[in-house]
Amino acid sequence: MKLIIAIVQDEYATNVIKSLMSNKYRTTKLSSTGGFLKSGNTTLLIGVENGEVDHVIELIRAECKEDKGLKEKNGVEVGAANIFVLNMANFMKL
Amino acid sequence: MKLIIAIVQDQDVPGLLDDLTEHEYRVTKLASTGGFLKAGNTTLLIGVEDEEVEDVIGIVEDNCKTREITTSLLTVSMPGDAYMPYPLEVKVGGATLFVIDVEKHIKI
Numbered sequence: 281m282k283l284i285i286a287i288v289q290d291e292y293a294t295n296v297i298k299s300l301m302s303n304k305y306r307t308t309k310l311s312s313t314g315g316f317l318k319s320g321n322t323t324l325l326i327g328v329e330n331g332e333v334d335h336v337i338e339l340i341r342a343e344c345k346e347d348k349g350l351k352e353k354n355g356v357e358v359g360a361a362n363i364f365v366l367n368m369a370n371f372m373k374l
Numbered sequence: 375m376k377l378i379i380a381i382v383q384d385q386d387v388p389g390l391l392d393d394l395t396e397h398e399y400r401v402t403k404l405a406s407t408g409g410f411l412k413a414g415n416t417t418l419l420i421g422v423e424d425e426e427v428e429d430v431i432g433i434v435e436d437n438c439k440t441r442e443i444t445t446s447l448l449t450v451s452m453p454g455d456a457y458m459p460y461p462l463e464v465k466v467g468g469a470t471l472f473v474i475d476v477e478k479h480i481k482i
Contacts, residue, residue, distance in 0.1 A: 282477070285377070285419065287402050315391050315401030315418075323402060323419070337480060344482045362400075364377050364421060365478035 281368035282333050284326040286340055287312065288361045293322035295343040296361075300326065305336055317358070333365055375476040376427050378420040381406065382438050382469040387416045390437035394420065399430060411445070411464065427473060440468035 288296055293309070300307050308325040328336055344360035382390060387403070394401050402419040422430055443466050446459035 287419070310404055312419075313403040315399075315403060316395050318391075321402070323404060333478070341482050359481050361480075361482040362402075362421070363478075363480040363482070364375075364419075364476050365480075366377065366474055367477055 281371045282328055282330055283366045283368050284324075284328060284333065284336055285364040285366065286324040286326065286361055287363075288322050288324060288340070288344070289358065290320055290322055292344050292360050293324070296324065296340050299339050299343050300324075300336065303335075303339060305332070305339075327368065327371055337363060337365075375479050376422055376424055377474045377476050378418075378422060378427065378430055379472040379474065380418040380420065380434055380469050381408075381415055381471075382418065382434070383413075383415055383467050386438045386467065386469075387418075390418075390434060393433050393437055394430070397429070397433060399426070399433075411466070413466075421476065421479060431471060434469050434471065438467060438469040440465055442466075 286296070297307060297309060305326055305328060310323040310325065312321055312323040313319070314321050326336055340361055340363065391401060391403070399420055399422060404417040404419070406415055406417040407413070408415050420430055442463055444461050445464050446461050
């Protein structure tokens, strides 16, 4: 069981969530702020089985592909998404 | 690779963010609420290489001093008729840190 924490630019977040939902991945959306640019972004918590990690990452990559001309924010090159995959000791649905 | 989850007091955040950014650590800030005092605080997600963990912990320590404040727990169900706010010495400030192993880190 893995927890994927994806920190995504707001502009891409809605598409990413739509795509995850249509692929039956449940996700929790947190609104967050970037430390450097102090600009808003979105943090997604996605709990998945081990085998599904790569699929989810591909979905996110696909959504972040089309260049919305957002690679530059006040002169700073900005990535679309920053993803951490964490190992999960236990996962329960109550 | 480690993910540090730091839960700090709101008033310490501006200084801490600047300090971390100066040292080129990337931080994501989430608004959160404390369980006990129900006071707002801030949760920071800091992704770092293993050898940088100590350095980041040091930075957080410098910025988040534990200090005493007097507050009164306003409990509605106070027995008896006279309502006496009960002063309470509570330690605030400080930071709670979780250091978690990151299996994979991908930047798109």
